[in-house]
Amino acid sequence: MNTQSKQDVLIVGSMAFDDLTLPSGVFPDVVGGSATYCAMAASLFAPARLVAVVGSDFPSRVLEELRARGIDTRGIEHADGKTFRWAGRYADNLASRETLKTELNVFADFRPKLPPEYRDSTFILLGNIQPELQLEVLEQVRAPQFVAADTMNFWIDSERPALERVLKRINALVINDEELRQLSGEHNIRRGAERVLGLGPERLIVKRGEYGAMLFDAEGIFFVPAFPLEDEQDPTGAGDTFAGALMGRLAELGRVDALTTRQALLSASTVASFCVEGVGTTRLGSLKLGEVKQRLGELRGLLHLE
Amino acid sequence: MNTQSKQDVLIVGSMAFDDLTLPSGVFPDVVGGSATYCAMAASLFAPARLVAVVGSDFPSRVLEELRARGIDTRGIEHADGKTFRWAGRYADNLASRETLKTELNVFADFRPKLPPEYRDSTFILLGNIQPELQLEVLEQVRAPQFVAADTMNFWIDSERPALERVLKRINALVINDEELRQLSGEHNIRRGAERVLGLGPERLIVKRGEYGAMLFDAEGIFFVPAFPLEDEQDPTGAGDTFAGALMGRLAELGRVDALTTRQALLSASTVASFCVEGVGTTRLGSLKLGEVKQRLGELRGLLHLE
Numbered sequence: 001m002n003t004q005s006k007q008d009v010l011i012v013g014s015m016a017f018d019d020l021t022l023p024s025g026v027f028p029d030v031v032g033g034s035a036t037y038c039a040m041a042a043s044l045f046a047p048a049r050l051v052a053v054v055g056s057d058f059p060s061r062v063l064e065e066l067r068a069r070g071i072d073t074r075g076i077e078h079a080d081g082k083t084f085r086w087a088g089r090y091a092d093n094l095a096s097r098e099t100l101k102t103e104l105n106v107f108a109d110f111r112p113k114l115p116p117e118y119r120d121s122t123f124i125l126l127g128n129i130q131p132e133l134q135l136e137v138l139e140q141v142r143a144p145q146f147v148a149a150d151t152m153n154f155w156i157d158s159e160r161p162a163l164e165r166v167l168k169r170i171n172a173l174v175i176n177d178e179e180l181r182q183l184s185g186e187h188n189i190r191r192g193a194e195r196v197l198g199l200g201p202e203r204l205i206v207k208r209g210e211y212g213a214m215l216f217d218a219e220g221i222f223f224v225p226a227f228p229l230e231d232e233q234d235p236t237g238a239g240d241t242f243a244g245a246l247m248g249r250l251a252e253l254g255r256v257d258a259l260t261t262r263q264a265l266l267s268a269s270t271v272a273s274f275c276v277e278g279v280g281t282t283r284l285g286s287l288k289l290g291e292v293k294q295r296l297g298e299l300r301g302l303l304h305l306e
Numbered sequence: 307m308n309t310q311s312k313q314d315v316l317i318v319g320s321m322a323f324d325d326l327t328l329p330s331g332v333f334p335d336v337v338g339g340s341a342t343y344c345a346m347a348a349s350l351f352a353p354a355r356l357v358a359v360v361g362s363d364f365p366s367r368v369l370e371e372l373r374a375r376g377i378d379t380r381g382i383e384h385a386d387g388k389t390f391r392w393a394g395r396y397a398d399n400l401a402s403r404e405t406l407k408t409e410l411n412v413f414a415d416f417r418p419k420l421p422p423e424y425r426d427s428t429f430i431l432l433g434n435i436q437p438e439l440q441l442e443v444l445e446q447v448r449a450p451q452f453v454a455a456d457t458m459n460f461w462i463d464s465e466r467p468a469l470e471r472v473l474k475r476i477n478a479l480v481i482n483d484e485e486l487r488q489l490s491g492e493h494n495i496r497r498g499a500e501r502v503l504g505l506g507p508e509r510l511i512v513k514r515g516e517y518g519a520m521l522f523d524a525e526g527i528f529f530v531p532a533f534p535l536e537d538e539q540d541p542t543g544a545g546d547t548f549a550g551a552l553m554g555r556l557a558e559l560g561r562v563d564a565l566t567t568r569q570a571l572l573s574a575s576t577v578a579s580f581c582v583e584g585v586g587t588t589r590l591g592s593l594k595l596g597e598v599k600q601r602l603g604e605l606r607g608l609l610h611l612e
Contacts, residue, residue: 093493187399189516190534210495211517214534223608225529228496228520262611302529303609305568 007145007251008072009042011035011244012051012112012137013127015058015076019087019101020279022234023094030236030280031062033084034127034150037237040284041271042125042248043069044292049118051075051137055083055106065285074115079106094232095210114140123251125243126170128152131162138169146256148172148247150240156182167200171256174243176207189214190221203261205246207239215265219258224265225302227273227295234279238272241284245271270296313451313557314378315348317341317550318357318418318443319433321364321382325393325407326585328540329400336542336586337368339390340433340456343543346590347577348431348554349375350598355424357381357443361389361412371591380421385412400538401516420446429557431549432476434458437468444475452562454478454553456546462488473506477562480549482513495520496527509567511552513545521571525564530571531608533579533601540585544578547590551577576602 013035184192319341
């Protein structure tokens with residue numbers, strides 16, 4: 001599984017407009033979606049290739065901005081109709097949110113089609129879409145080297161057999177603690193992790209929001225702190241940012257061994273913390289690698305024992 | 307603040323009977339109380355001195371067991387009447403609990419009186435009791451070297467001025483994240499920590515249950531993982547165990563510098579994890595230092611990055 005040069009990251013997922021009701025105000029038409037956050041984060045470290053669908057209302061300016069970051073947008077399908085739209089309202093403390101509206105629009109008929117140039121991709125991030133579609137992406141890639149996937153409660157409930165086929169074909173699953181409980185049927189995180197690793201993936205990464213994340217693999221358990229922010233603005237997309245930055249950093253290093261994964265997880269946590277500091281992708285959009293490196297140093301200091 | 311030999315830890319707090327309704331069953335008359343847990347944990351590392359009150363119904367067998375662990379029980383007052391009793395019911399996932407009953411009994415009139423032999427104590431752990439009584443303990447100690455205190459929502463609400471006097475006289479405050487939010491008036495943990503450090507203590511330790519703990523001090527922030535257990539039985543007393551083990555380990559080392567505190571916090575987290583593995587103090591009672599050392603090694607492995 002080891003290579004030595006920087007790889008591209010192929011990302012499939014949603015692109016969306018989000019209508020966000022945050023403690024700081026109401027923000028309509030915020031560009032979002034799992035693929036958008038994943039790609040913006042990954043592109044800090046490695047070239048990213050996007051597979052997604054947008055409607056005719058999606059601004060070309062945004063696609064230009066993505067391309068300016070080294071993101072390959074040739075895999076973005078332009079469909080007639082409206083772009084996927086999600087509306088949500090966050091609690092005052094940002095710790096919980098409720099979905100006010102989900103309009104699938106052009107996303108309802110999405111079938112990922114990889115441009116020929118994408119088929120040599122080796123680092124693959126399957127964002128949170130229908131498991132059958134995640135499998136279709138894998139069918140179109142010639143020789144995947146490291147595949148990570150996200151999923152959600154809806155697919156765990158309604159598409160379990162397909163999801164289990166996905167789990168057998170991926171190297172890493174990146175989900176949150178509630179999803180782990182639902183997928184494993186175990187409240188206890190450690191027992192749940194053992195069950196999920198038994199379903200196929202070599203590594204399980206459990207996101208725990210403001211509490212950080214945990215990695216479970218054959219090497220043991222690793223504890224990823226969340227960077228303690230002074231000013232949280234918007235957690236939307238932080239989990240996707242985390243997964244995208246993780247894959248970007250691994251692709252940049254061209255290594256996926258256990259220790260490299262631990263180190264890349266600290267980078268992922270760092271980039272995700274910046275995501276929360278702005279509404280939508282605003283903070284990610286202006287983020288410089290130097291800022292990431294400085295905060296990564298601070299994050300490592302949180303674990304300093306010598 | 308540095309010394310070089312093992313010190314005693316003076317502990318003041320409650321001794322109680324707990325009636326516990328746990329997912330695994332109903333357990334009446336479980337010996338508990340903050341001072342009991344603190345002392346059992348501290349005594350793994352250093353001699354402990356207890357200041358508390360029990361009623362005439364408290365079994366002398368328990369006091370003998372405490373003495374057998376090197377705990378000085380001369381400061382335990384034997385009052386006429388019943389011992390403090392708390393009854394609580396835990397949710398199925400152990401993540402929350404409700405208080406069913408609180409009977410203060412002899413604890414209602416408790417005024418801590420230190421035996422003369424205790425007045426030279428240098429490491430002091432003020433368990434969760436009325437702030438005025440915490441101050442009375444400090445008045446009776448000749449030259450405290452390192453003082454840690456716990457408190458709770460009730461005192462934060464109703465005894466704020468006395469609590470603020472306590473904060474000015476302690477080195478470390480050990481509270482949970484909800485108490486931090488209440489005490490600071492800030493939801494954000496980092497801003498809340500800055501406010502609390504501004505009220506007096508040099509170090510703030512924020513307990514976050516299954517998510518571990520965080521240390522805030524002039525040196526920065528430190529992230530303490532919780533040991534991921536496979537089988538949680540009873541979280542009662544885990545926070546007191548954490549504080550007791552922390553103070554015991556600091557007293558054993560005779561040092562309270564920032565790095566020593568970080569290392570001692572990992573020992574504290576380790577011992578607290580054992581507490582949760584048994585009902586009441588059962589697991590703490592049988593715990594051997596060798597077991598603590600082994601799990602401490604595993605816990606440090608959760609932070610391993612090299």
